[in-house]
Amino acid sequence: MRSDPPTLAALFLQFAVLSLFAVGGGGSAVPEMHRQTVEIARSLTDRQFSELFAIAQAAPGPNIMFVALLGHFIAGVPGAAVATVAMCGPSCILACAVSQVVERFRKARWRIAIQAGLVPVTIGLIAASALIIARGADGDWASFAITATTFAVVYWTRLSPLVVFACAALAGLVGFV
Amino acid sequence: MSDSTPSAVPPAEPDAPSAVAASRPPVAALCLAFAAVSISSFGGVLAWARRMLVENKRWMTAQEFNDLLALCQFLPGPNIVNLCAVFGARMRGIPGALACLVGLLGPSVVLMIAAGAAYRRFGALPEMHGVLSGLAAAAAGAIIAAAVKMAEPLVRVRLGPEHAVALATFVAVGVLRLSLPLVLLVIVPASIGFAWRRADEK
Numbered sequence: 001m002r003s004d005p006p007t008l009a010a011l012f013l014q015f016a017v018l019s020l021f022a023v024g025g026g027g028s029a030v031p032e033m034h035r036q037t038v039e040i041a042r043s044l045t046d047r048q049f050s051e052l053f054a055i056a057q058a059a060p061g062p063n064i065m066f067v068a069l070l071g072h073f074i075a076g077v078p079g080a081a082v083a084t085v086a087m088c089g090p091s092c093i094l095a096c097a098v099s100q101v102v103e104r105f106r107k108a109r110w111r112i113a114i115q116a117g118l119v120p121v122t123i124g125l126i127a128a129s130a131l132i133i134a135r136g137a138d139g140d141w142a143s144f145a146i147t148a149t150t151f152a153v154v155y156w157t158r159l160s161p162l163v164v165f166a167c168a169a170l171a172g173l174v175g176f177v
Numbered sequence: 178m179s180d181s182t183p184s185a186v187p188p189a190e191p192d193a194p195s196a197v198a199a200s201r202p203p204v205a206a207l208c209l210a211f212a213a214v215s216i217s218s219f220g221g222v223l224a225w226a227r228r229m230l231v232e233n234k235r236w237m238t239a240q241e242f243n244d245l246l247a248l249c250q251f252l253p254g255p256n257i258v259n260l261c262a263v264f265g266a267r268m269r270g271i272p273g274a275l276a277c278l279v280g281l282l283g284p285s286v287v288l289m290i291a292a293g294a295a296y297r298r299f300g301a302l303p304e305m306h307g308v309l310s311g312l313a314a315a316a317a318g319a320i321i322a323a324a325v326k327m328a329e330p331l332v333r334v335r336l337g338p339e340h341a342v343a344l345a346t347f348v349a350v351g352v353l354r355l356s357l358p359l360v361l362l363v364i365v366p367a368s369i370g371f372a373w374r375r376a377d378e379k
Binding site (some may be wrong): 018039092099126132152167 | 212215216217218219221222244245248249251252253254255256257258259262263266272274278281283284285286288289290292293294295296300304306307308309310311312313314315316317318319320321322323324325326327328339340342343344345347348349350351352354356357358361363365368369370371372373375376
């Protein structure tokens with residue numbers, strides 16, 4: 001079942017809500033982006049979602065610009081602009097509006113409790129993002145091998161992930177995956 | 178989507194002429210500085226933005242940067258984008274915030290549109306299939322590593338409510354695929370409650 005392609009207004013609303021629910025950072029919103037665009041709207045496949053995510057990671061600029069790529073895939077150039085403004089606008093307005101107040105209460109118990117309370121939630125969300133991206137990316141032993149190698153390099157060395165990305169793309173080009 | 182991969186940043190250059198930078202740079206300078214960060218920041222913007230703001234332009238001290246980053250990690254939304262907006266607003270009000278955002282996001286949006294157009298056109302070609310598979314598999318490895326790094330502090334502490342919160346969030350959002358806002362409306366207050374009580378015990 002494929003629902004109608006979302007209008008720009010619907011796209012804006014989806015990402016604007018996500019902007020304010022992305023606790024700990026933009027990466028926390030990846031599972032919900034997947035749920036909305038792949039599972040509910042069926043605008044793209046699991047594999048396409050993971051591929052677009054990877055392109056955004058490999059490109060310069062903030063990683064959250066994945067939303068521009070996603071918006072472009074769903075609704076063209078206006079989609080890219082709308083998704084970007086919606087994902088960044090509300091959180092920026094909130095941050096500018098409350099930064100002075102929140103900074104003043106840096107040592108307050110409520111702020112420390114909120115900060116500590118958000119940490120495990122963020123960990124759970126990033127782990128969920130990892131699961132979703134891996135599910136779309138890893139279909140055979142060769143892609144598992146690349147995922148495992150990248151994990152090892154990023155986790156245990158200080159080598160730039162871009163080197164691994166380049167090697168992985170090269171491996172794909174010569175037919176490894 | 179870890180914005181904090183320090184390994185991707187080249188070593189700092191020898192100090193530029195050490196004049197204390199003029200405070201409150203003009204709007205155009207803010208925009209250009211963040212645009213330069215945006216197009217050069219392969220592998221995560223955070224370290225590059227820090228280098229520009231603290232080391233090259235000296236628009237902030239290291240302490241100011243750390244405080245602002247902590248604040249932006251505390252607030253929802255993409256950290257580096259929020260940081261850029263709040264910095265711009267502190268320098269030049271709303272025009273400053275907009276200038277920084279346009280600088281940081283503008284080049285990237287254009288690049289993403291170009292990449293998206295190329296993807297739609299060539300993504301299904303057999304030659305591209307392997308390249309994209311390789312990239313996607315590598316991105317999966319990188320985000321798994323980011324998740325494991327984040328979870329490490331949990332391994333070192335006694336089993337407690339925070340482990341339950343992390344696991345429940347992962348299962349609810351990643352496995353059961355429940356709506357993020359709904360899950361957060363339940364889990365976040367509970368988690369803050371645990372943290373509040375923990376602060377009592379200390």
